[in-house]
Amino acid sequence: MSRPRQQRQGFAIFPNPHSSLQEAREWTEQEKWKDGAICPCCAQPAKVYPWKLIFRTAVGLRDFYRLDRLTPGRYWHRADAMRVSTHPDLYQSGAVVMGHRWELLEEKSGTPESEAEEEDKFKDGFWRITQLGRDFVEDKVKMPKTLLLYNNKVVGRIDHPLVSFSDSLSVKFSRKQMMGRSDVLVNLALRTLQEKKP
Numbered sequence: 688m689s690r691p692r693q694q695r696q697g698f699a700i701f702p703n704p705h706s707s708l709q710e711a712r713e714w715t716e717q718e719k720w721k722d723g724a725i726c727p728c729c730a731q732p733a734k735v736y737p738w739k740l741i742f743r744t745a746v747g748l749r750d751f752y753r754l755d756r757l758t759p760g761r762y763w764h765r766a767d768a769m770r771v772s773t774h775p776d777l778y779q780s781g782a783v784v785m786g787h788r789w790e791l792l793e794e795k796s797g798t799p800e801s802e803a804e805e806e807d808k809f810k811d812g813f814w815r816i817t818q819l820g821r822d823f824v825e826d827k828v829k830m831p832k833t834l835l836l837y838n839n840k841v842v843g844r845i846d847h848p849l850v851s852f853s854d855s856l857s858v859k860f861s862r863k864q865m866m867g868r869s870d871v872l873v874n875l876a877l878r879t880l881q882e883k884k885p
């Protein structure tokens with residue numbers, strides 16, 4: 688049995704049920720940026736969440752970048768990116784295509800509207816790296832490490848710290864290690880892709 692919404696931990700409950708709708712809305716608008724709130728209008732939990740550019744996301748970007756160098760601008764399935772990856776195991780997670788939240792990756796048929804739709808697209812969608820994504824992977828630009836998400840949409844970014852692509856990968860591997868083997872892997876992947884063609 689699921690827990691009643693009102694007992695969701697840490698979510699604030701509107702203190703004054705006799706207020707106007709306008710006041711209730713303003714209250715939710717403020718509280719969603721703190722610990723979250725139960726919206727008095729629709730009883731839905733409202734909370735802004737931080738979303739970080741993590742190692743997995745950087746690996747995904749690097750893999751789509753490699754594919755993009757073969758045929759610039761082409762969309763690739765995430766299974767193709769997995770094939771050129773040094774970390775195919777990370778492809779169990781949607782985090783490998785989360786670069787789209789920073790506009791570093793783009794999905795073929797537009798941004799998913801709901802969380803369920805987004806889950807599907809992570810499995811089945813086609814993606815390509817954007818010009819901003821290329822610049823990021825080449826360490827020409829930095830990105831905010833943390834975005835703020837509300838209802839699955841980016842509503843803000845925290846500009847400190849900014850991270851480089853190298854920073855994002857350096858948690859586990861140096862850029863040289865990560866990029867160094869790409870030619871070998873890309874050749875392997877190309878061969879596999881060509882074999883798959885009818």
Ligand SMILES: [Zn+2]
Pocket residue numbers: 726727728729730731
């Ligand atoms: Zn509401």
